[in-house]
Amino acid sequence: QSALTQPASVSGSPGQSITISCTGTSSDIGSYAYVSWYQQHPGKAPKVMIYGVSNRPSGVSNRFSGSKSGNTASLTISGLQAEDEADYYCSSYTTSSTWVFGGGTELTVL
């Protein structure tokens, strides 16, 4: 049950686009379309931003999009805004009937 691999930090200027990668294995990301992404502001509970690789829950901005290729999933945020500054976590269901999270990525809006 090793954690998925995410970059520790990414940054971008307002209006720009950034992409956060999430690398797993053939036992998790590579086996299912069950990748989800969560945004967490300091001191708050996580909030789902993407589920099922590329689906947005109602109320989440269409500036957030997700994709997957092989064992790697990606979250792209376009038109960066100050309010997007937060920690982001990917998650996947696994072939062991468990779930695994990535280590988290701190997004800084410059």
Next chain:
Amino acid sequence: QVQLVESGGGVVQPGGSLRLSCAASGFIFSTYGMHWVRQAPGKGLEWVAFIRFNGNDKFYADSVKGRFIISRDNSKNTLYLQMNSLRPEDTAVYYCAKIDDPYYFDYWGQGTLVTVSS
């Protein structure tokens, strides 16, 4: 609206036990699986355990297997986490979360802090 409210956190000595509760409302609790997820201070999220809607199947992270027990009482709309043989590395905010299809965490509680220290 969906609400998940955790309780039962606190300070406990290494080797001790604690039971967390998660009171659910705003949805038909008995038809959804539920998770526990934790976050150590300054660290990332770690999935802890999952229980199916009827309580018949339970799954655990290797780090807690044999020490923690997830359970639920559908008549009380409440999820539980019995934590035994606690270790300092179990110190974290513990969140309960509701599952939705396909296999993601759609609602989270506000969390309850567990501190394992002598």
